[in-house]
Amino acid sequence: MSTSWPLWEVFVRGKRGLNHVHVGSLHAPDAEMALRNARDVYTRRNEGVSIWVVPATEITASSPDEKDPFFAPAGDKVYRHPTFYAIPEDVPHL
Amino acid sequence: MSFDNAYESLLGHEDAHWAFGTGFSEALSGVDREFPAGVDKDALASYCLMLGDDALIFSQRLSEWCSRAPELEEDIALANIALDLLGQARMLLTRAGEVLGRDEDALAYLRDEREFRNVHLAEIDCGPGPGGDFATTIARLLVFSSWRLALFSRLRGSADPVLAAIAEKGVKELAYHRDHAAQWTVRLGDGTDESHRRMQAGLERVWPFVDELFATHSVEAALQGVAVDPASLRSEVDGVLEAVLSAAGLTRPKDTRAARVAGMAGRDGVHTEVMGYLLAEMQHLHRSLPGAVW
Numbered sequence: 001m002s003t004s005w006p007l008w009e010v011f012v013r014g015k016r017g018l019n020h021v022h023v024g025s026l027h028a029p030d031a032e033m034a035l036r037n038a039r040d041v042y043t044r045r046n047e048g049v050s051i052w053v054v055p056a057t058e059i060t061a062s063s064p065d066e067k068d069p070f071f072a073p074a075g076d077k078v079y080r081h082p083t084f085y086a087i088p089e090d091v092p093h094l
Numbered sequence: 095m096s097f098d099n100a101y102e103s104l105l106g107h108e109d110a111h112w113a114f115g116t117g118f119s120e121a122l123s124g125v126d127r128e129f130p131a132g133v134d135k136d137a138l139a140s141y142c143l144m145l146g147d148d149a150l151i152f153s154q155r156l157s158e159w160c161s162r163a164p165e166l167e168e169d170i171a172l173a174n175i176a177l178d179l180l181g182q183a184r185m186l187l188t189r190a191g192e193v194l195g196r197d198e199d200a201l202a203y204l205r206d207e208r209e210f211r212n213v214h215l216a217e218i219d220c221g222p223g224p225g226g227d228f229a230t231t232i233a234r235l236l237v238f239s240s241w242r243l244a245l246f247s248r249l250r251g252s253a254d255p256v257l258a259a260i261a262e263k264g265v266k267e268l269a270y271h272r273d274h275a276a277q278w279t280v281r282l283g284d285g286t287d288e289s290h291r292r293m294q295a296g297l298e299r300v301w302p303f304v305d306e307l308f309a310t311h312s313v314e315a316a317l318q319g320v321a322v323d324p325a326s327l328r329s330e331v332d333g334v335l336e337a338v339l340s341a342a343g344l345t346r347p348k349d350t351r352a353a354r355v356a357g358m359a360g361r362d363g364v365h366t367e368v369m370g371y372l373l374a375e376m377q378h379l380h381r382s383l384p385g386a387v388w
Contacts, residue, residue: 005165026167033277037167040174 007056008034010041012048020052028053121263122185126255127192133320138254139193140211140313141321143201144361145245146186147212150202151369152238153179154376155216159231162222171274175235178267185260203380207370208363214352215303217360217369225368226299229282229289233296236275240334241307243268244327253319276338283342294344301347307331311361 005027011020023042028034034053043051062070074080129135156176163169187198194201219225220234246268249261282293308328314321339346358364379386 027165028167029281033281036274036277037171040171041167044170044174 005029008038008053009056009059010034010038011052011054012038012042013050014047015049020050025056031055122256122259125259129193130253130255130320133254134316135193137313137316138320139190141317142186142190142257144211144311144313146183146190146201147210148216148238148242149179149186150183151210151212151372152216152234153177153183154372155220156231156235158222164228168228172231175271175274178264178271182260182264182267185256185263189254189256189260199380203377207365207373210363210365210369210373211361212365213303213306213360214366215300215307217372218300218303218366219368220296220300226296227292229292230296230299232275232278232282233293234300235271236279236338237300237304237307237335239268239271239275240338241324241327241331243272244330244334245322245324248322248327252321257320272334279338279344280342283339283344290343293342297339297344298347302350302352305349305351306359306361309359309361313361 006029007025008028008031009025010023012023013020026034026037026041028037031053035051038051038053039048042048129138153176156172156179159169159172161169163172183202184198187201191197191201196204215234215238218234220230221227222231226234243265246261246264250258250265252258252261279293282289284290308324308331310323310325314323336346352359355364
């Protein structure tokens with residue numbers, strides 16, 4: 001029976017978090033039950049205020065084989081980080 | 095800030111680790127535990143035992159599914175529900191114990207069968223034992239949580255502030271229990287021929303024990319304003335069950351009534367044959383090793 005239930009990826013937003021964070025996956029027969037299972041499996045310890053579930057089959061992932069073409073070109077572009085500015089002392093909250 | 099562990103980013107990076115209680119609240123903190131003037135304390139203790147034992151014994155039954163549910167996710171769901179009910183039982187037995195001069199452990203582990211006040215619906219075997227299966231368990235959960243939610247909703251207005259606070263907390267838990275049972279009832283009833291057959295059989299199994307839920311006991315009658323008269327809940331609960339059963343394509347079983355002994359049932363301490371076995375399993379550790387703690 002386990003094999004007939006699709007896999008769902010679970011994202012939970014914490015009490016003080018602004019974004020949903022991937023916390024794991026689970027099996028459920030449909031979206032409504034996936035939400036409830038996620039509540040039971042991943043928010044038992046008071047972690048969450050909001051849950052998203054997504055069918056695992058709906059996620060398009062980058063392939064490990066593409067790691068270099070995808071990410072290596074960004075590795076030497078240090079100028080993309082705003083670290084070359086002198087920050088004036090009278091500008092707060094930076 | 096490390097995101098290696100997804101939970102770290104959920105919990106706000108406080109010193110207190112979540113496993114030990116970040117942001118948890120004590121349900122009854124600040125509640126006045128004095129007994130309201132004019133209330134019959136012995137009746138109040140009996141009433142707390144009734145509601146507490148319903149939760150304790152049903153919790154024990156649900157715990158039997160641990161490691162045996164059809165799916166890991168459902169295993170955890172049933173265990174969560176069992177723990178919610180155990181929490182309700184602890185608060186109610188503690189309240190009873192304030193009158194009786196015994197603590198929650200003494201009441202849970204050291205009373206004998208005739209001293210338990212739970213309804214039969216809580217104690218019967220609905221699976222994973224030979225008395226049922228997952229569908230039967232869902233049928234019981236649907237009936238029990240629909241009834242208890244209606245009861246606790248009204249109990250929030252109890253003249254006893256402790257009972258009112260326990261009900262306030264319990265209503266949120268029970269709403270989830272009822273939802274969980276209703277979700278499954280619809281899926282099983284409206285699923286395959288086999289799941290429909292089993293869900294209908296589960297309803298037939300538990301239905302004879304429904305009548306007892308709505309029978310007013312003398313203890314409840316003696317606690318006007320403190321206790322809820324279960325007879326007043328019948329139409330509300332019937333309405334909920336009708337809605338779920340009709341969405342699930344299931345037939346409401348004929349109203350029959352399980353046999354009583356000289357008119358007495360669970361609220362009088364008269365239980366079915368399985369109760370002794372259930373208590374033996376629940377109590378044997380405490381009785382073998384008095385005072386044992388984890």
